[in-house]
Amino acid sequence: MKERIEGARPMMDLMAKKIFSNTAITAQFIRDIFDLPVESVKILESTQIHEFYLDEFPYSTHIDVLAELDDHTQIIIEIQVALQIDFIKRLCLYLCEQISKNMNMHKIDGTQTYHLAKEMIPVYAIAITQERYFEDDRMYHSFSLRDDESYEELKVYFKGIKEKRNLMRMAFLELDKYDPTKIKQYKKVRWIEFFGNKPYTQNPEAILETADTMMNRTNWTEEERTMYDDRTRKLDGYYAHLEYVAEEKQLARMEGIEKGIEEGIEKGAIITIVGLIKDGILTIESGAKRLNMSESELTAYLL
Known part of the structure; x- marks a missing residue:
């Protein structure tokens, strides 16, 4: 399938971090994936460009983004290019570690667990994966804690949020499953088209046009283009090695x-x-x- 933007690699950490550094794009992405009423977003972590390890590390997570919504809900965004068996468990581990990290800020000698739990904020995770992790052909999966019989979601009140929220949520976009003939939730699937560098099957809104503009390397600084070219050469060499x-x-x-x-x-x-x-x-x-x-x-x- 023809690339939407020739030579662009939105799944590369350098390019993905640049895209998610735009808070309007990140807000719309989270709004579409989790159907949350996002007013604004603050990026808490999205600066480290991961080193590329050819011999020591045969797979890598190419992006770590931590975003905070206006109601203090935190969203972890992970991009996974190579198939890793334990990636889903690792994503859950990141989620739990972030909750624990948030709680550590409120721990004082003698603080009771009851009072500590009152400070808990929701932390959710979104994974964009190049490979398939689920056996069906659905491009989008969303998981939360539910009752085994009624499938009622386990929702609780969090400090500063008026409505009950899911206690835990994890969503997955699988690029390898992209099929333009089976699109139902286009607000979600359009991000598979975006990160897969596929032609849009519907007219893109202004926010996706903005994201495409950021992905176009002609608008980058010379330093950014040099970094991108260097990373591309390393990746091409690595993939050639794998082949x-x-x-x-x-x-x-x-x-x-x-x-x-x-x-x-x-x-x-x-x-x-x-x-x-x-x-x-x-x-x-x-x-x-x-x-x-x-x-x-x-x-x-x-x-």
């Missing part, structure tokens, strides 16, 4: 299959000849000639 390894593994697998077939045919022929000799139909001499082996070698199979 080479995959091809070598496939070649070794095919050679192993061929060798196994040859060994199987040879073994089958030996079993057949041995049976004929035992039945008195063939002599050891004629059997050895047919198998292209010495009589002593064939005799060993007769024991």
Whole structure:
């Protein structure tokens, strides 16, 4: 499928961090994904560009964004490019660690748990993944704590928020599942088109046009373009390395299959000849000639 913006890589940490540094874009993204009444957003963490580790670290989380809404709800945004089995557990770990970090600010000697819990604020997580993590074909998944029978969400009152909120929420956008023929929640799926650099299936609103403008490297500083080009070269080299390894593994697998077939045919022929000799139909001499082996070698199979 044709790229919307040629050569752009919105899943790269450098580009993604630049996009999420725009609070209006981040606010609309959270508004669309969680259907929250977001008035404004403050970015608490989105500055560190992760180093690229080729040998020591075969997968990496390419972005860590922590945003705070006007009602103090916090949203963790994670972008995961390479498939990692424990990524969902790691995302949950980040969420729990952030809750604990928030609570540490209110811990004073002698503070009772009851009073500490009153200070708790909601922390939710959104993951944008290049690969599939769920077996179905749905592009968007949202999870919260629910009753096993009625599926009623577990909602509580948080300090400073008028309505009850979900105690915990995690949402996932899976780019690999993108299918323009199965779009239902376009407000959510359009972000899969954005981060997948796909053509929009509906006319983009002004906020997505703004995001596309930020993604266009002609508007970047020379330093940013240099960083992007350097990171792109490293990524291209890494992906080429992965393709080479995959091809070598496939070649070794095919050679192993061929060798196994040859060994199987040879073994089958030996079993057949041995049976004929035992039945008195063939002599050891004629059997050895047919198998292209010495009589002593064939005799060993007769024991």
